[in-house]
Amino acid sequence: MTASDTETPGTIQRIVSATARGLALAGGLCILAIVVMTVAEVISRRVTGRSLGPVDELSSYLFAAGIALSLAWVLENRAHIRIDILYARLPGALRIVLDILSLLSLTGFAAILLARGWQVFAISWSSGSRSASTLGVPLVLPQGVWLAGIAIFLAVLLYYCTAAGLALLRRNPGWIVRHLSPPNVDEVVAEETRDLPKHGAGGGQ
Structure with missing residues (x-):
């Protein structure tokens, strides 16, 4: 294996990770915006007895966008x-086969989702569809963000x-385990307790 063989996947992986992280941040901001609007709506109704407007509609758009934009980070x-009740009890080779099948099935599902979503987006674009509300939001806007995430x-x-x-061609099953297999108990515990020593040190000062 040459140097370029090892450097190129690393570069691509860094780009994938950075892109997924940025989109997940945008998705998180969408969810935060929903929280802010909902709290503002509750306060407005409580104090003034009036609604701020179609908060439900905007929240549905933001929720769909937040989910779609976060999918890449969740995968990564x-x-x-x-x-994985049975998965953890299977031999390593069979677990790798299941990991590959899971990845392929998810890829197929995402492809179908994108194709169907594009059809809906194209219809909204050609017809100039707008939401049936006082806002009259062009539907291509929320649909376009959702479609981009998918x-x-x-x-x-x-x-x-x-x-x-x-990885299979190079007989490197470790890559598949690290990137495709569900986290085992030790990994989950390590992730959940990663910052505990810092908290303990801070509390002792």
């Missing part, structure tokens, strides 16, 4: 929910499919 951090999610999935295929 192996945080998608998987039922497209990036699919691109990241395709990257992992390619990288997993190369």
Whole structure:
């Protein structure tokens, strides 16, 4: 394996990680905006007896955008929910096969989601559809953000499919375990307790 063989995947992985992190931050801001609007709506109704407007509509757009923008980060951090009661008891080779099948099935689902989403977006674009509310939001705006999140999610999935295929060809199952397998108990505990020593040190001062 040449130097370029090892450097290129590392560079791509860093780009994928940075992109996923940035999109997850944007998704988190969407959820935060929902919280702020909801609190403001509750206060307004309590104090003035009036509604601020179609908060429900805006919240639904932000929620859909927040989920779609965060999918790549969830994949990159192996945080998608998987039922692993039997998985943990299987031989290592069979677990790797299941990891690959899970990745391929998720990729296929994302591709279908993107194709169907594009059809809806194209119809909204050509017809100039707007929401049936006082805001009259052009539907291509929330649909476009959602579609972009799904497209990036699919691109990241395709990257992992390619990288997993190369790992199999190079007989490097460790890469698949590190990037595709669900976190084991030790990894989960280590993640949850990572900052405990810092807190303990701070409390002792």
